[in-house]
Amino acid sequence: MITAVECVEYTGVRSAPGGVFADRLRRPADIYPDRRALGPEVFPPADRPDEVVVTSIALHIRTDDGLIGTTMQISAESAFLINSMLRPLLIGADPMASEYLWDLAYRSSIHGRRGAGMVALSAVDCALWDLRGQLLGQPVHRLLGGPTRDRIPAYASTLGDSLEPSAVRERSRELVAAGFSGVKWFPRWGPEDGRAGVDRVVELVAAAREGAGPQAEIMLDAWCSWDVEFTVRVARECQGLRLGWIEEPLLADNIDGYRTLRHRLPSEVQIAGGEHEYTRWGYQELLRSAVLDVHQPDPHWAGGISETWKILALIAAAGGTAVFHGQSMQCNSALSFASSPALVQQQEYLVRLMPLYQHFLAEPVVPVDGYLRAPTRPGLGMALDESAVRSRRIL
Numbered sequence: 001m002i003t004a005v006e007c008v009e010y011t012g013v014r015s016a017p018g019g020v021f022a023d024r025l026r027r028p029a030d031i032y033p034d035r036r037a038l039g040p041e042v043f044p045p046a047d048r049p050d051e052v053v054v055t056s057i058a059l060h061i062r063t064d065d066g067l068i069g070t071t072m073q074i075s076a077e078s079a080f081l082i083n084s085m086l087r088p089l090l091i092g093a094d095p096m097a098s099e100y101l102w103d104l105a106y107r108s109s110i111h112g113r114r115g116a117g118m119v120a121l122s123a124v125d126c127a128l129w130d131l132r133g134q135l136l137g138q139p140v141h142r143l144l145g146g147p148t149r150d151r152i153p154a155y156a157s158t159l160g161d162s163l164e165p166s167a168v169r170e171r172s173r174e175l176v177a178a179g180f181s182g183v184k185w186f187p188r189w190g191p192e193d194g195r196a197g198v199d200r201v202v203e204l205v206a207a208a209r210e211g212a213g214p215q216a217e218i219m220l221d222a223w224c225s226w227d228v229e230f231t232v233r234v235a236r237e238c239q240g241l242r243l244g245w246i247e248e249p250l251l252a253d254n255i256d257g258y259r260t261l262r263h264r265l266p267s268e269v270q271i272a273g274g275e276h277e278y279t280r281w282g283y284q285e286l287l288r289s290a291v292l293d294v295h296q297p298d299p300h301w302a303g304g305i306s307e308t309w310k311i312l313a314l315i316a317a318a319g320g321t322a323v324f325h326g327q328s329m330q331c332n333s334a335l336s337f338a339s340s341p342a343l344v345q346q347q348e349y350l351v352r353l354m355p356l357y358q359h360f361l362a363e364p365v366v367p368v369d370g371y372l373r374a375p376t377r378p379g380l381g382m383a384l385d386e387s388a389v390r391s392r393r394i395l
């Protein structure tokens with residue numbers, strides 16, 4: 001029986017000589033000059049100049065038999081919604097009945113069908129899967145029917161890295177040498193930069209290709225921040241550089257824009273997206289529009305592991321492929337290792353951010369020689385590293 005639902009903010013200190021981020025990605029609001037002028041996110045300084053303060057809010061769901069199911073990296077707004085709306089539904093409930101609890105929460109928060117409400121429900125569902133795995137003494141991918149394989153190749157995402165061509169070349173070389181199957185870059189230029197912006201993106205892809213060599217995949221993530229013309233020009237001018245996919249070139253709601261892109265992009269450039277879509281119903285509409293080649297549902301946003309498993313079935317039935325998006329290597333590994341290799345071929349690893357996201361975990365999930373191994377710990381493996389915790393605050 002669930003006895004407590006707690007949102008706890010953990011604070012710690014991490015070595016970060018030169019800061020955490022060297023550059024930032026482009027964002028949709030960068031159409032406004034004052035937004036575009038903003039620099040990369042700065043972490044609060046710690047006592048020593050080469051250290052920064054890191055915080056992470058965790059959801060803990062406790063049971064009467066002493067188990068704790070955990071989701072890390074939830075937002076303050078999720079914590080508020082969990083405390084105010086979802087906790088009353090959970091206290092006293094059977095933690096094994098995650099399907100019942102999902103349906104109950106969904107029907108009880110009618111404005112929670114998308115966005116912040118669904119993100120809060122996602123956190124609860126992931127924590128319940130962590131609990132369920134601990135109750136049964138099995139890693140979550142085993143409860144879903146995995147493992148489908150021993151290891152999965154990872155590609156590297158460089159969010160926060162310097163976008164100077166020489167740095168891009170060197171970083172791409174280093175990541176491919178470390179075994180990653182490909183490298184994804186996040187340009188900070190867009191339509192307002194005009195001709196020069198296209199040139200900077202092409203220069204970035206060329207530098208990445210030079211560093212990564214001929215075999216590795218090179219991808220771009222435009223984070224919903226380009227328009228049709230800019231995307232077409234980038235894709236055309238990257239011909240010969242074997243650009244793998246362009247991720248979220250347009251805002252997620254601009255489905256007609258994506259349709260236009262489908263017709264106008266060179267056939268070898270794939271379109272990836274879907275991290276900002278929610279639930280089986282949202283995904284069904286997205287799949288009907290048939291605008292994406294690579295689907296990237298995020299279990300921390302789309303409705304938890306339960307809902308992402310359903311979304312995955314829809315993607316499979318539509319003949320698509322998936323790479324899970326998100327801040328949780330644990331949730332993504334649980335789903336990936338339970339999926340057919342024909343459906344989920346790789347996993348993403350954010351090289352700068354994942355160490356931060358996993359700062360408070362005793363056993364962070366990290367690729368070795370470019371591969372992730374099937375998890376072995378019961379649940380999602382969310383045990384805390386108490387030595388990393390400087391302070392905690394119940395929200």
Ligand SMILES: [Mg+2]
Pocket residue numbers: 221223247248275325
């Ligand atoms: Mg993305």
